[in-house]
Amino acid sequence: MIQLPTNGPLDEQTHLSTLKAVTLDKIYQEFSVLRRSEMMPSPTVPTLASLVEKYLKSEIDSLLIGKPSDLRIHIENFARFFSGFHQYTKINPTKKQKSIFDADYAALSNAIRNAFDYDAFSGEKDGWGAYALVKNHRLRICPYCNLNHVNYHSDDPVVTVKKPRRKRGVPKPPVVKKFTMRPPLDHFYPRGHYPYLGISLYNLIPSCHQCNSGVKHDDDPFQKQVKTPFEFPPNSIQFSLENAQDFAIPVTGSAPGTPIASVKIKVIGINGAQSHVDFFELVDRYGWYSPEIQDLYNSILSYWAVGPTLGSCLIAGDMIRGFSESDREKRALGICISHIYTELINLPRSN
Template sequence: MYQLKITKNTDALALQHFNNVKGRLLDDINYFLSGKNRIMNKEKISILRDKPSEDLLRYLSKEENLKELIVSHPDKLRCIISKLHSDAFDSSKILNRILYHIFIVFGYNDKCFNKDDFYRQSQVGTCPYCNMVDIHYTPATAFSKTEKGELDHFYPKEKYPMLGLSFYNLIPSCPSCNDFQHKNNWDVTSDKEDASLTPMKIINPYEYQDSHFFFDYNLKSHWENAENGDVYILGTDIQADTKDKINCRL
């Protein structure tokens, strides 16, 4: 893994991204708030008689609150997650399904979100999870098929649909790292109060630091059967032929 840096440029891109999608999102939010229903998977979904849905949608109907959701850095996204009603994470609940319709059906999967532009503007050329595979997005033409990497939802869209278009939750990645055997839709969190890493022990690439990882090498375990219990360590400023060795007693 390597770090995707948060800079003034990425924050500017996040704001541009918000301006591109806000109209579509606000339209669907206000549609639900008007009391109308949508059909998703042959099921009617509506906020009627569902207070958690009405409360959250009224909050998100204010542009500044919606903006915060879309452009917030990963640490702020964890704070947002920690304050959500539990129904927001449960796909059997109305709130989760309404959020899925707004942010995924009407958002991420809609033409209002241009994946081609997102890939191009992010300037992420190598998958940050494996640091091995080149990624890009080229839409299909009359003479060629679509070629693309993928956008991984760090917080999976099925459980966290409200983060489906949050800029710093969308990680350009390679198909291998995002396939069903690897990251895919696995939840990276242990619980919503500690939504940073865990059962999978994955860090959002925007928060990755080399200091998060260290290696512990136990020399004794490899030398315990040796006849000589001494290990000699040569410092970089010590010439081997000087015989001036540091004796490290195990």
């Protein structure tokens, strides 16, 4: 919904230089365990695991900093070269699903997941890790929905939480606490299905909890041809009112607002973005915000009641929306409010 700029060369090189050597070492360690198991009886036997290990090592740079199109190529390569394993991870069954659970495939998947160690990346707060990546994106609002904030706090000043006390005339140092918080980093292509994309730079998207945990879960955008935020066409989701004519602004004076129940927000994706609208359940989710659109309409009525000159001036638009047009992607519900505001003020005036 919100197009993200591609990560700069500095971020890509930092990501690669920080994670390449340690990931290659983890690949060696994890597959050494498999080599000692029945799955890889001999290093000279080209078993599935040995072939996968070779692929991961040879493609390590692309797996870590490849663009979204590169990541899709890796998914397609696994489907082509390791089809049985690929089909298994698409289902990603648990041990309780005995009829389809396969211990060898599960061991291989876990080895890859452990090698491309998102848990370590996620917990890193001081060096290059999840906190630094989120900070570099500089997002305020979830790029999937434009509804919720993605709060980031890590560089906040240290706060004294308890007054220092004296002991034998020597002041004790203050007890301090540094507040840290970041939004979830969503694996756009789910790690459960594609464990080799666990720390791919262009697969990690700062998002709100609703999109990450409440809507997306482990659903696979690859299967539904949903574009990543890095590839999202600008202005490809349009908002309007299904019953816009009911909101025509009176020629003079103010008028009671249309009842909230009649506010019906229409969400349409263009340029291939309808799959995004459907995948993230945006029609139902935006329906929750009918009261905000009612407030917008009432604000327009109030300004027009003062006079059409004030009601139509540019600064009035900023005041009614609550933000400037250029900041709409940085405000919760900003794109929707901006589109519907424009629609309302351009409706024919009613008597």
